[in-house]
Amino acid sequence: MGIKYVVLDLETSTKESYGRIANPFDKDNYIVSMGLKYSNGRRIKTHISQEEAIPEGDWLKGVGAIVGINLKFDLLYLWRHPVLVNFFKRGGRIYDCQYARYFITAQQEKYASMDSMANIYGLPLKPDKIKEYWKNGIDTIDIPKQELLDYLDHDLDTTEGIFKCVAKEAHELGMTAMIRERMDSLCGNIEMEFNGLKVDLEVAERNESKLRKEIEGLYRELEQYTPQLPEGAEFNWSSGRQLSALLFGGPIKYRTREPKVDMDGKPEYYKKTVEVPALDPHGNEVRYKTGDKKGQLKTKKVKINDLDRPKYKIAQTEYPLKGLTKPRKEWELKEPGFYKTGEDVIKELSARGIEVAKILAKLKKKEKDLSAFYSSGMLRYAQDGVIHHTLNNVQTDTGRLSSSKPNAQQIPRGNTSDVREMFVSHFEGGEVAEVDFSSLEVVIQAWISKDKNMIQNVNDGVDFHSLRLAAKLGEDYDDVVRKAKKEKDPYYDLERTKAKGFSFQRAYGAGAKAIAASTGMSIEEVEAFIEAENRMYPNVEKYNAWVARQVDKNAVETGTYINGVPVKFGWHKATTGTNARYGFTQQEAPDFMKDRGVEVSFSPTQMKNYSIQGEAGGVVSTAVGMVWRKFVETGNFNNTALLMNTVHDCIWISLAKGAKEYVIPEVEKAMTAIPERYKEVYGVDVPVIFRVESEVGPNMKDLH
DNA sequence: TGGGTGAGCGCC
């Protein structure tokens, strides 16, 4: 008879490094105590002071699932332990109560703690005493053994209690299957963090110094444009406000150090202590008459002004600049008199023929790369040439992952910078790969809206940008594709690019005005696109309206207020069979709504977007889970491949030489098997096809 | 000096 589950909890040393508390990748951290509570009631507790921290033998024998809270933390300490590896190999699963709680609350409860959940479910809270030890900087190892083990017992019992409550709630909400899928995906994420991103430090260093030289060159070009400022002020090209003043006129604020003077106008100094001869009342030196120091000069200590260290005061001074051109009104910042100096603004100024703007455009991109992605940024997380990023699984409103310390989901794309060149294979002479879902958001939009035409178009593999253009122009799709893509007819090429901009923003729920503003199209032109879109895919609008109705129907007051009006929270369920939920909190209404007496409202753009983003996240999550299982089953393809990262619609893999031949097809097979998987897990028919594109290369920049 | 905020920008 198998054991249904075991509750797992570790107490570890708590050294923080590389942005991680109790960093599992730090050689100095270790397991102090390990607790296991099996569903049959048996317990195992260890303590490093008396035995091995990890029990002997197969402590997961016959176990179905490991239960815990924020299991990623504990499992990273045990990730390559043979007992755990074998457990997964024979189909073992995990159940992270924090992750489950996140989903049953429509992603509203992020990082739910044991205490917060114990509170909700009426279970005993953690004893404060142990927390006090940690708070006072006591190492885990120095906490009295029995106290720590009692604490561990408490955690095991409470976790088990929480598990039962969360699982019950999930079941009642029809979310058991979805949560089960997500747990395999979480394992995939743990594997990715464990392996991390492998960095070629030589390439990193080379590219960084190249970038520094380029930036220096651009600064030299900027010199002739640097305004003359008074003594003590230095113009800072990376300050938005100073740039605004240079371009559009305004004050340069700067600090000066001025000598501090006393009430009489005399300069003040820091004091120093000196020894001076002690004098008798007549002003003569005094010598010791007896004792060890007999005959020596008597001295005393006095404080005098240290003339080397005058006191300064910091004064805030302003110097006005005339400006080079007129700003647009819409560029104005909250702080009056200052204007945006971002990419869009710089672009327009370049178009106006302002030379300095052209240099600035290049400089900004390079400075961003340097500060965010090289030694002062992302690269400082490299531990022995590996960046162990954190994939946050309980962070977003939509159920997507986020990444931090560092954020490995915002590394510049290969065509815009060299940053990706430093990311290489974990295997000597190996390769890296990125496998993407093709146009995932459009596929999901078609699926969740159940729009027949859109589904048809997705499955036919049409070029949506050309199709949208064709619909707008009232021309034949095939003609447009030919002219825009094959013949590269300048007009059609440009128009298709515009349609592309439209597509992305439409997926985010943007309105005509916003799309017009950012694409440079006229409002009429955008509206023509929207009309064509609504004619082609009528169900999308219907779906959006349905979402809004559901959210309204499920709305309850939150207990908070905006301008005295109660704020509501509403939600809707996914239409894909996952039973995922998407939650929305009312926000302060825009002015035109307020004019009609509406103070707070749900954001239509959020309501249009969350389920697209979230269900896409669900698909990727399922894929990561399946792919991870394949890696487990094959022992990382006999140790020739490693999962590295995932970025919303793709998976990154490290490959040994030659491994792509057998690894990539398996990954593609798993990712394109979403319909079969959803049928099996949720019992639903998925109407859309999932396509993937794989790219392989020596590094993440040069992929083909 | 350290925390919070806004702007800007990297990814999807």
Place this chain on the structure above:
DNA sequence: AAAAGGCGCTCACCCA
């Protein structure tokens, strides 16, 4: 008629 979605990081700037 009317609302451009989700993240995390760095910098400048302000304030305590």
